[in-house]
Amino acid sequence: MVWFKKDLFTRREDKTIRVPHGLWVKCEHCNEIIYKKEVERNLDVCPKCDYHFRISARRRIDIVFDEGTFSEFDSRLESVDVLDFKDVKRYKDRLKAARSENVSSEAVITGQGMIAGQRAMAAVFEFSFMGGSMGSVVGEKITRLLEKGKKERCPVIVFTSSGGARMQEGIFSLLQMAKTSAAIALLKEESIPYITVLTDPTTGGVTASFAMLGDVIIAEPRALIGFAGPRVIQETIRQKLPEGFQRAEYLMEHGLIDMIVDRKMIKSTLSRLLTLLRQ
């Protein structure tokens, strides 16, 4: 009796596939197992479904800026545990852990370089550093960048990826929203281009300040972008959220962003925008 031995109806995706470490990666979107080198060659975008993987700040700088042209500003700024904040862990320890796990010393890298031969200043978020959260250092680095952009009449681009304000710095993290937004007004007054590129995920205080204030707002495909996080909304309204809610395409449809640009096209798009907006 071998009738039940083979289950002909088992679907392929129901099987657990063991993914060996290092060589192969699994796409979070289409679940396809892909050769890692192939993904990397494709700028960390899934070659099967175009899913944009989250990438480090350094990687993004390499993708956007001409080779060897990027120089960093204010890399020595360090966060301080101003409130002596302790939840299940001390903020000091969380900072230490984040610093040892990351190449970046904070949740944002700022600096300047060339994009296809044009000078631009940029802030690039490091999501793996405490969820890209904005505390005093992030706010200060961005504000200094914007002030420098004004002084040197240089366009500023911000690549966001952040869970929002850094709670461990309490009111000071909230006030970074005010500080950065006020600095953006300086660029607007002087007609210096300010462009934002929203990448997965961009939520909370970062979205509700400099992210949504770009002269041009670009998003990466499928990036989660919102004010409140989807879980908070779900808990508040106790309803299922619509398909694609808070994704870049949803924001595009609702008129909240200018365009969705594939990672492969981001450098050329920024370069074209800089040319078109140049004074």
Added chain:
Amino acid sequence: MTFKHSRDFEKPIEDIERRIEELRHYSSTGSPVRREDIEKLERKAKKLISDIYSSLTPWQITLVARHPQRPYTLDYISHVFDDFIELHGDRVFRDDPAIVGGLAKLDGRPVVIIGQQKGRNTKERCLRNYGMPHPEGYRKALRLMELAGRFKRPLITLIDTPGAAPDIEAEERGQSEAIARNLLFMSQLKAPIVSAVIGEGGSGGALALGLGDRVMMFEYSTYSVISPEGCAAILWKDGTKADVAAKTLKMTAPDLLRLRVIDKIIKEPLGGAHRDPHAAARNLKAAINEALSEISDVPADMLVQARYSRYRKFGVFKEP
């Protein structure tokens, strides 16, 4: 768990107040009640209130800030200002009842007022969305700020919100953009701005009206990047740790004065603003007048510059 959310620290006060009420009632019906007894109880109540309110924990202060009888924006508007004309709508989508605002006079001086508005009963609370504005509320506020700039009127903002509305409609109409735009606009507004937190100062939804040249808080109000419950749920993974989070976040008026984030604490009447809204309104009025007297003669450009410096310096970090 429920005990933490109730204001049971107020219970002994309420008990005495009820007894005083009863005795007064008896005496008014002609029953033999000795005046001294009532007076004695009143003294006792006063002592009790003063004892309890002088040692409230940050979490208890949060509960007072959310007290259902606490005066709201419209209460203060009617007690502090004259000749109020409410203006409505964002001219794009709808009128958001969670933010109210308009033109009024403060001791004869024309001003623009904006504030979040909570509801007093269930029906009103729904209408006002618990004081949680939608983007159209912030856009109405923006319109009124523009008005203040154009007509050179001081802008008074009263802050009282758990936060900006976290729902589908708010997201699809651009909550983030609405808040961000207000921050940008307020930083440039060519008119003096006085902001007062009268109850809850909840996160970006509060800050969107809060970029004042002078920022004040009522004695038992709070101002924070996140609600203590939200913070506890995320960092402690346990919403019941809200009382610990409230303490850790440093969100009370004395904390924020110490951190030099606010300029002044507005005294509340004994036992909180809800015990004597008129007295609270008098204190608010005096505080607004005092703040305005410091800034209303400053030329607009200097005001904007000073405002930039004020917000520019917020933040603590090391630079080795």
